[in-house]
Amino acid sequence: MSPLHDKNWQRAQQRVLAYLRFLNLPSVVNLELALQALNRARSRLEESPESHPITESWRALQAILVEQASPEARDLIAPKSMIPPLAKVHSLCGEIQSMPPLNRGSMVPGRLR
Amino acid sequence: MNPPSLDKEWENAARLRRILLLALIIATSIVASAHMADILPHRGSTRLEFVIVIVFATLFAWISIGFWEAMAGLFTLARRVDRFSITLGVEEGQSLEGTGARTAILIPAANEEPERVLAGIKATYQSLEGTGQIRHFDFFILSDSSDPDRWVEEEMTWAETCRSLGAFNRIFYRRRRVNLKRKSGNIADFCRRWGKNYRYMIVFDADSVMAGNTLVRMVQAMERHPKVGILQTAPLAVNRETLIARTQQFANHVYSSMFAAGLHFIQLGDSHFWGHNAIIRVEPFMQHCGLPELPGKPPRGGFIMSHDFVEAAFMRRGGWEVWLAYDLGGSYEEVPPTLLEELKRDRRWCQGNLQHIRIAFAKGLLSAHRALFLHGAMSYGASLLWFVFIALSTAAAFNEAFRTPVYFPEGRTLFPDWPVWHPQWALTLLGTTAIILFMPKLFSILLILLKKDQARQYGGSLKLLASLVLEVFLSALFAPVRMLFHSKFVFITLLGRQVGWGPQQRSDLGTGWREALRFHGFGTLLALLWAAALFFINRSFFWWNSPIFIPLILSIPLSVWSSRASVGRIFRMLGLLLIPEETKQPEELKSLEASLASNQNTFASFPEAGGFVRAIINPIVNAIHLALLRGKERKITQAIASGRAGLLEKALSQGPTALSPKEKRIILYDPVLLKELHRQVWETPDDRIVKLWGGISWH
Numbered sequence: 001m002s003p004l005h006d007k008n009w010q011r012a013q014q015r016v017l018a019y020l021r022f023l024n025l026p027s028v029v030n031l032e033l034a035l036q037a038l039n040r041a042r043s044r045l046e047e048s049p050e051s052h053p054i055t056e057s058w059r060a061l062q063a064i065l066v067e068q069a070s071p072e073a074r075d076l077i078a079p080k081s082m083i084p085p086l087a088k089v090h091s092l093c094g095e096i097q098s099m100p101p102l103n104r105g106s107m108v109p110g111r112l113r
Numbered sequence: 114m115n116p117p118s119l120d121k122e123w124e125n126a127a128r129l130r131r132i133l134l135l136a137l138i139i140a141t142s143i144v145a146s147a148h149m150a151d152i153l154p155h156r157g158s159t160r161l162e163f164v165i166v167i168v169f170a171t172l173f174a175w176i177s178i179g180f181w182e183a184m185a186g187l188f189t190l191a192r193r194v195d196r197f198s199i200t201l202g203v204e205e206g207q208s209l210e211g212t213g214a215r216t217a218i219l220i221p222a223a224n225e226e227p228e229r230v231l232a233g234i235k236a237t238y239q240s241l242e243g244t245g246q247i248r249h250f251d252f253f254i255l256s257d258s259s260d261p262d263r264w265v266e267e268e269m270t271w272a273e274t275c276r277s278l279g280a281f282n283r284i285f286y287r288r289r290r291v292n293l294k295r296k297s298g299n300i301a302d303f304c305r306r307w308g309k310n311y312r313y314m315i316v317f318d319a320d321s322v323m324a325g326n327t328l329v330r331m332v333q334a335m336e337r338h339p340k341v342g343i344l345q346t347a348p349l350a351v352n353r354e355t356l357i358a359r360t361q362q363f364a365n366h367v368y369s370s371m372f373a374a375g376l377h378f379i380q381l382g383d384s385h386f387w388g389h390n391a392i393i394r395v396e397p398f399m400q401h402c403g404l405p406e407l408p409g410k411p412p413r414g415g416f417i418m419s420h421d422f423v424e425a426a427f428m429r430r431g432g433w434e435v436w437l438a439y440d441l442g443g444s445y446e447e448v449p450p451t452l453l454e455e456l457k458r459d460r461r462w463c464q465g466n467l468q469h470i471r472i473a474f475a476k477g478l479l480s481a482h483r484a485l486f487l488h489g490a491m492s493y494g495a496s497l498l499w500f501v502f503i504a505l506s507t508a509a510a511f512n513e514a515f516r517t518p519v520y521f522p523e524g525r526t527l528f529p530d531w532p533v534w535h536p537q538w539a540l541t542l543l544g545t546t547a548i549i550l551f552m553p554k555l556f557s558i559l560l561i562l563l564k565k566d567q568a569r570q571y572g573g574s575l576k577l578l579a580s581l582v583l584e585v586f587l588s589a590l591f592a593p594v595r596m597l598f599h600s601k602f603v604f605i606t607l608l609g610r611q612v613g614w615g616p617q618q619r620s621d622l623g624t625g626w627r628e629a630l631r632f633h634g635f636g637t638l639l640a641l642l643w644a645a646a647l648f649f650i651n652r653s654f655f656w657w658n659s660p661i662f663i664p665l666i667l668s669i670p671l672s673v674w675s676s677r678a679s680v681g682r683i684f685r686m687l688g689l690l691l692i693p694e695e696t697k698q699p700e701e702l703k704s705l706e707a708s709l710a711s712n713q714n715t716f717a718s719f720p721e722a723g724g725f726v727r728a729i730i731n732p733i734v735n736a737i738h739l740a741l742l743r744g745k746e747r748k749i750t751q752a753i754a755s756g757r758a759g760l761l762e763k764a765l766s767q768g769p770t771a772l773s774p775k776e777k778r779i780i781l782y783d784p785v786l787l788k789e790l791h792r793q794v795w796e797t798p799d800d801r802i803v804k805l806w807g808g809i810s811w812h
Contacts, residue, residue: 008798019795022731058796096272096740098286100251105309107301109403110427112475 012053013038016061033068037061123197127381131481134181134379141177141549146170148542154513161509168502175495176549178488179372183553186375190560195374197381199344199436203333205326209249212336216250216313216392218328221299223257223292225319227270230254232708233322234284235274240701241325247283250328253307255299256288261777264288265724265738272737286741290782296388297404297420304399311395318389321348324443324701331392334438342398342433343425345384345391346444347373351694351702353450354678354685355623360587361448361455363580363690367571368557373439382434383481388421390444394433398424401431407471412464412611419465422489423472426482445694445702451624451676452591453632456598463493463602464611496599503661507647510654554581570693580689590664590671597636597665624676626669633668640665722807725777726769728787730806735791742784757786764790765797768805 016037020030040063041056149169150157157166189195218237222230234252241247254271258264271286278284289302300316308314313335315328327346334344350358350365377384386393402424407414417423425435449455466489472478473486558581561567562574571577640662647655647662664671674680684690694702727734749757760776769777780786794806802808 011798015795019732022733024733052798054798055796096737097282098268098271098741100282100285100307100310102306103309105305105399107304107308107399107403109405110401110430112405112407112472113477 006053008053009038012041012057015054016057019058019061033061033064036064040064123381126197127379127383127481130185130379130381134178134185137181138174138177141180142170142174145173145177145542145545148545149173152542153509161505161512165502165505165509168498168505172495172498172502173546173549175491175498176546180549180553182375182379183368183371183556184375185378186371186373187553187556187560189374189378190371195377195440197377198440199338199341199438200330200334200441203330203337205330207329207333209246209329209332209336212249212332214249214312214332214336215310216315216328216332217303217307217311217395218250218252218315218317219255219300219303220252220317220319220321221255221257221296222267222319223295224260224263225258227263227267228709230267230319231270231274232705233317233320235278235708236322236701236705237317237325237328238278238280238284239325239704240323241328243700244325244329246325246329249332250283251311252280252284253303254284254286255303256286257292257295257299258288259292259774259778261725261774261781262723264778264781265728265734267724268738268741269724269727269734294404294416294420295418297417297424301403304395308395308399313392314395314398315392316389318446320447321390322351322445322701322705323390324699327441327443330441331438335392335394338434338436340434341382341436342394342401342428342431343384343386343391343435345386345435345437346441347437347439348387348390348444348446349442349692349694350448351445351692352447352705354681355450355676356681356684357452357455357587357591357675358448358450359681359684359690360584360675362692363571363584364588365448366692367561367577367581367584368554370439371553371557371560373437377437377439380437380481382436383429383479384425384435384437385485386421386425386428386435388419390446397428397431397433401433402427407468410609412606412609413468413471417465417472418468419462419489422469422482422485426472426478426486429479429482430477443699443701450622450678452594452672453624453628453676456595456632459493459595459599460602463599464606466490466493467603467606493599493603496596497603499596500600503658507643507654507658510647510651514651551585554585567693570691570696572688572691572696576688576691580691583684583689587675589660590667591675593640593661593664594633594636594668594671597639623678624673626673629669629672633672636665636668640668723769725772725781726807728781729769729790729794732791735787738781739784739787742782742787757783761786761789761793765793765802768802770805 013034016034017030020033023030025033037057037060040060041053044056044060045051045053146166146169150162150166153162153165155162157163195201220230220234231254234254238247238252241250254267256264256267258267267288268286271284275281275284287303287306289299292298294301300314303314313332315323315331317323323346331344331346335341347369349369350362353359353362404417404420404423404427406416409415412418428435449458469486470490473483473490558577561571561577568574568577571580644655644659644662644666647658681690685695698706722730724734728738729735757779760779763776764772764780772780780790794802797803800808
């Protein structure tokens with residue numbers, strides 16, 4: 001039976017697509033990434049069959065997303081304009097700054113007698 | 114930093130004005146109290162009647178403060194030129210370029226609705242952007258939220274707002290781990306971390322919105338008057354739909370300008386700080402306004418709950434002036450949507466204000482601020498006095514009904530002691546009290562009617578007058594209910610019982626019948642028993658007191674109906690209780706409404722889940738939360754590591770509903786645990802775990 005007709009592979013496909021939906025990517029990009037992840041997971045499972053399609057597909061997707069987050073790799077999956085900035089999930093940590101650098105001063109409680 | 118020498122001119126004027134105010138209050142109170150004594154059957158000669166007269170004198174003095182302040186406000190507004198106005202010479206459209214003044218806009222929030230808070234910030238930001246002066250301002254959301262869901266939702270709404278406005282590094286978000294001293298501690302924490310970067314800070318409430326022009330003018334006023342430490346605006350109440358809130362909004366718009374002008378007339382540079390919609394000079398604030406803890410246990414001791422009045426007093430003690438910009442528009446806030454929400458807020462304020470009695474007698478404060486502390490305490494203490502006055506009057510009425518008159522008391526007397534009741538004198542006194550209470554309202558209306566086109570903003574002259582009648586009627590209905598609750602708050606605070614400091618409900622959700630019954634049941638029962646006793650024992654006194662017990666008996670339906678937005682909207686459709694912001698909406702309020710209506714959050718995928726679950730499941734939410742934790746992965750002990758492993762196991766096997774808020778916070782604070790949980794939930798083939806984490810919604 002083809003792996004894509006196996007029930008576990010269908011679940012893996014659903015899981016990968018569900019994850020991608022959170023990233024607000026265009027549908028075409030979603031499908032492209034999902035296909036890449038499932039293909040990569042299938043080759044890995046051939047090497048280590050004790051793992052599960054869902055686990056391997058999700059891990060493969062993570063690896064792909066990290067690769068895609070680098071600007072030079074981004075154009076491989078879609079034209080630049082199609083990927084919103086927030087798709088760079090793993091590079092967000094380095095970009096968002098919620099507070100300015102500290103510049104400490106003192107504020108001592110006043111006296112009440 | 115030492116302030117420049119104080120301006121003697123305003124200080125001399127303030128002294129004279131306060132002496133005049135005091136003389137007028139004393140004179141009117143003496144006349145009214147003497148009249149009251151004449152009305153009583155024994156002309157105040159019995160012990161009970163004497164106490165009644167004393168309580169009445171105190172209460173009359175209290176209401177006459179408001180009356181004379183309003184008259185001072187009328188005088189100020191009618192003159193049109195006020196040489197002490199702090200905004201004099203501060204024109205719109207001036208640039209802050211070259212001043213070097215940087216201003217931080219602080220928005221403290223504790224478990225508030227993030228969408229509303231950020232929508233307010235967005236509206237203010239856009240308005241400020243429109244002035245071209247945005248580069249002189251930064252925004253800081255200072256979160257004290259303990260609810261894990263709210264914490265994550267705040268982060269997401271902040272990130273989305275920054276993204277949509279392009280305002281990263283202009284709007285900042287900081288959440289405190291330990292909520293020491295609540296709002297005042299939160300502001301102090303900001304000052305210690307970043308205060309040195311800013312000359313001014315403008316403090317917002319979670320529901321504040323301010324026009325960009327107003328913010329710029331506030332900075333300009335501070336630049337023009339280097340002795341001013343705090344400049345308070347008079348916020349206008351807007352945006353509510355429920356009947357009670359629309360009544361409050363109308364009253365706020367129609368009467369507050371006169372009362373605020375009156376306050377300014379009396380206080381000048383010794384004014385109030387109301388805790389929000391005000392600009393503060395940061396350096397003297399850091400130097401003089403750190404709040405100490407009071408000795409003893411809460412509610413009388415501990416940290417200072419109502420911090421704003423104390424900060425104003427400390428600023429003045431440090432030699433800096435505190436002014437009220439009563440004539441500056443574009444400053445908005447929202448009132449509680451229901452009577453119960455208003456009363457919950459009042460309970461906290463009551464506790465804070467009564468705590469001020471201790472501070473009022475501390476060394477080194479100015480007498481004007483001591484008076485403000487006592488005035489604040491009396492705002493709630495007066496209700497208890499009204500309650501005592503009514504109870505004593507009832508006792509006197511019962512006494513007269515049951516006691517056999519003694520016409521010839523012991524000792525020599527030329528005439529018999531004849532208990533006399535003069536209803537016409539009572540009516541005169543009632544009329545005088547009504548004038549003291551309602552005359553300022555009439556003058557406020559007159560001021561609006563005299564100004565060209567202003568009545569149109571309230572729906573026209575006729576509708577304005579009809580709204581006035583409606584507001585007076587509704588206020589009279591709510592007054593006894595407020596009195597009873599405020600009396601209770603004062604009483605239990607004096608007994609030493611503390612209240613919580615939870616978030617306010619700011620949306621127009623109504624009050625349910627069950628909740629109303631729980632809160633108003635006792636008052637209704639008390640009023641029924643009191644009315645029945647009066648009816649059978651002293652029928653004439655029954656009718657005199659009917660305006661008090663009828664609203665109390667009706668308090669349950671009153672509370673429920675007045676809390677309904679649908680009822681409020683009917684009055685709006687009829688053109689009643691309209692405010693100018695409803696007839697011609699300012700840009701910043703339009704922007705607020707649009708933001709709340711659209712609420713298109715990029716991170717809203719999987720919206721049915723709370724913030725915590727979204728931080729585990731949603732990869733973007735997870736990544737942003739991790740980014741804001743600043744990625745610190747610390748070395749931990751074996752015990753902590755095994756505790757975390759247990760927590761991870763519990764989270765996976767039992768799902769989010771099995772976790773306590775504390776456990777959720779531990780996970781949210783721990784980047785390793787958070788990443789691990791995210792990974793394990795997504796890569797597990799176990800459908801049970803997926804289901805526990807809301808897996809059906811993912812697909």
